[in-house]
Structures are given as structure tokens and as C-alpha cells.
Amino acid sequence: MAQVEIYAKRIQSKHALFLFDACFAGSLFDMRSPVTEAITYKTTQQVRQFITSGSAEEQVPDVSIFRKQFVAALTTNEADYDKDGFVTGSELGQFLQTKVVNYSYNAQHPQYGKIRNPKLDKGDFVFELKAAKPAITESKPATAAPAKTIVVEEEKILTYGAIEVNTEIAGDLYLDGAFVKKATASSKLTLKNIETGSHTIEIRGSENWKNTAVVTKDQTAYLTAKTTLKPAVSNSFALNADFTVPVAGIDLKMRGIQGGTFTMGSSDSEAASDETPHTVTVGNFAMMKHEVTVAEFKKFIDDTGYQTDADKRTGNYGSYIWNGNQWEKKDGVNWKCGVNGSLRPQSEYNHPVIHVSWNDAVAYAEWLSKKTSQTWRLPTEAEWEYAAKGGQNYKYAGSDNIAAVAWYNDNSGMKTQEVGQKSPNGFGLYDMTGNVWEWCSDWYKDDYYKTSGSSNPQGPSTGSYRVLRGGSWYYEARGCRSTGRDSDSPDDRSGNTGFRLVFVP
Structure with a gap:
């Protein structure tokens, strides 16, 4: 039955x-x-x-x-x-x-x-019925006349599905011109028992959005209402204060830094020959309070489908990894991986992203610039050192005691650590010393300090390598000094290199 x-x-x-x-x-x-x-x-x-x-x-x-x-x-x-x-x-x-x-x-x-x-x-x-005829009984059967053919209009049986709308827009949701419900920004709305076929979905509110959903039987049609408006943020920020920039569902923690004049480089006994002291003045800028994390970088990848330099080099090598005894090239390694090349667990998504090149850092900055009304970029080497010193004159970023402010080879367990766990420096910035090396925008030249300009220097006009600053979990204390310099090819990547960004008013 x-x-x-x-x-x-x-x-x-x-x-x-x-x-x-x-x-x-x-x-x-x-x-x-x-x-x-x-x-x-x-x-x-x-x-x-x-x-x-x-x-x-x-x-x-x-x-x-x-x-x-x-x-x-x-x-x-x-x-x-x-x-x-x-x-x-x-x-x-x-x-x-x-x-x-x-x-x-x-x-x-x-x-x-x-x-x-x-x-x-x-x-x-x-x-x-045709014209009436006498009734037929069992005792007096009658010859049956053929019944008239009935022509029936065909019509499909109604079937149903659902529509799910993920919206970045706040307003009123309409289905085929009829109001359904209120929609809030960054919400998911599910409409059930919708007749199969084509339907018009609209959101009328802070901005207007319209699309068509094709519903099939017992299936869900998915739509995304993306905003075309940029977040209500600007290049203006309070100096010497913390603030956040909302983007792609996360809040980037920032610090407004008042520019000034300082001595860049060092003449102490541990200083290298490329650290010639000289006077530099930088302007105001805002800097991320900690290095870009795996979770923050993932938002960029998910939104754009970007392939990092490590992804593009499959078949050659993905990145340099630390195998516990030495550094080696390993294929299939990218931003999702830890220092040894294994995929990170979710619990490590608050660690700094690594296995990213200078090119990848620039691409992330360009994405942020499109998502907000600010112009994001890597810090100049002068901005980076000014921020690391934090208005103080310590050997490391925030202290002469490196263990208080940094993850380095004596306390890191030979791997990255969660950002923001050590003490901040004088500007409220974390991990400017240790954890991972950080890319800067400048080309590297070992004698550049001898000819550098004094006002917002941008580095040499050409070069083969980009500047890295700050040391990492792998380095001894000397390599993590606030004035120490290093460099690498713009497309190179490893398990101890990451970055943070700035923007200026």
C-alpha cells in the first residue's frame, strides 16, 4: 500500500x-x-x-x-x-x-x-454524463455505452526545498517580493518549505541586494549577500592607544604609534658591521600588536583562494623545515604547517603564520587594503626598529631580560608559540623580539646605514634580498636583539619567518 x-x-x-x-x-x-x-x-x-x-x-x-x-x-x-x-x-x-x-x-x-x-x-x-438512461440493476442488465473521454489538464505535483542566505547586509529579507523577516549583518537565514523552481531573494536595508535562487526537490539552495560597502574605519587613529580594525569577521589588534627621532643601529660589543648607528626620524603609524596568526592568514586564503609561494613550488620544495637536528627543504609544506612541516592542529592557529614569503606578506597587505579603507603595507626597517625599541633603550624589545619578552632557543621548545604571551614593550607590542623573524618592506644592503637618509628612510632602491628583523624561536639571544638585521630572497620561506603590518594616516 x-x-x-x-x-x-x-x-x-x-x-x-x-x-x-x-x-x-x-x-x-x-x-x-x-x-x-x-x-x-x-x-x-x-x-x-x-x-x-x-x-x-x-x-x-x-x-x-x-x-x-x-x-x-x-x-x-x-x-x-x-x-x-x-x-x-x-x-x-x-x-x-x-x-x-x-x-x-x-x-x-x-x-x-x-x-x-x-x-x-x-x-x-x-x-x-451523457443524456440520462434507465438505471441498470442486477436483474435487468443493460448494455454499457462507452464513457466519454475526459481531458485533464496536466499539472506537476508541488515539491519543496529550502533556501539559505548568508548575509553581510542588514535589512528586510523578501522572497518573490513578499517580506519574510529581518536580517542582521553577518547572519544566516534559512527559508524552509519553498516550492521548487526559481525564486527572487532581496535584502532591502543598509544597501540593496538581489539574487535568484533555484530550488530543487529536498535540496537547499545557498546564496551569499556580500556587502559592497567598506567597514566604517579610516586611516585616523589615536596615538599611543590600542584599537581594533574589524575585517572578514575578525578584529585586528592595533597600536597607534607617535613618530619621533631615535638612534637606529647599535655600537655595543654584539653589534654586527651592518648596524652602524645613525639618527632617523619616522612619522606616525599604526602597527599590529602581534604577528599575523595562522587564523588571520586563513581568512585571506579562504576569501581569495590565493596560492602562496610554497604552494606554487610543489614538486620542487614547499619550505625549509626544522627536522629536530637541521634545516632541510621539504615538499608539500605551506602556511598550514608547523616548524617541522606537519599540519598544525587547530589549537595552534593562534601561533604566528610561517612558511610565508615576502611576496605572500605583500599579497596579504593588498587584500586588507581592499577590505578596508586603509592602505596596509609591511613596515619600513626604520619603522620596525623604532616600534621594537618602544621609546626605550633596552637590548631586546621591552627588556634587557630576553626571557621576559621573547621566545628564543632557550625557552621556545624549538617551535613557535602563541602570540602575545610574553610581556609587551613600551609601545604595548608583543613578540617584536623572538618567536618569528618579521619581513620589512626594504631591500637589504649591508652598508646602507652609512648613506641612509634621516627622514622616513625607505631603504635601497634595488637589491636581491628583503630585510628580516627580530630573531625567532630558533635563535640565541644575540640574534634577537632589537637592532639585529638579517635578509632573505623575496620568494623564500621557512619555518621561522612571519610578518606583521602597518598603515599610516
């Missing part, structure tokens, strides 16, 4: 009448008396009707009383109870039930009714 119900629902017609001249279970039937609605209403509503020659437990005779009375119902006006020239499925069922019970001497009990489905029980199957 369940299979019959499935077939009944799948039939692509408005009306269907099932006749069974056999013993049959009545699980589909909803017994009801003849109805009196107008024929025009009955034929516009969908219906699935069933009539059987007996009840579930009865044996039906080979000489069918049911069949003869069915013919009589369609060739006489006896089954037309309301005498309107039509016999409905309900009238037919009642007629057969009455006649067959009578002529079988209460031995056979036909059943009739409609499918138990709220969308398929509103209409009625309708037969148009």
Missing part, C-alpha cells in the same frame, strides 16, 4: 482515480460523505482518490457485481446524486458502496476515499 501511495504522489496530473476490483487494505482511505462544492472548484484542486471492490478481509467473487455497477454509474444518472450532470469520485464511491452491498446481500463492502495528504485531497475526480 505504501508503494501505491508513492506512485500516487508522483503522477504528473491534477486528478487521479484508482479502481481496484479485488480484496484490498484501506490504509489510504479517509472516509467521507459526498460533498456539495461546485464542480468548478473540484476540478481546480488536486486529488488522489481510491475505490476498491471490497474491504481488507473480504473475498471478491469472480463474477463482479462491482464492475457492472461501475459501468451503470457512468452510463446512467443514478450515481448523480445532486443531478448536476456530473458524477464525482465521491458520488461514485458512495453509489458503488450502496449498490454492491445491496446486490451482494451484505457480503461485499466496497471502500472509497482520498489519499491522506493535505495537498492532494481538496479536489474531486469528475465524469461528465
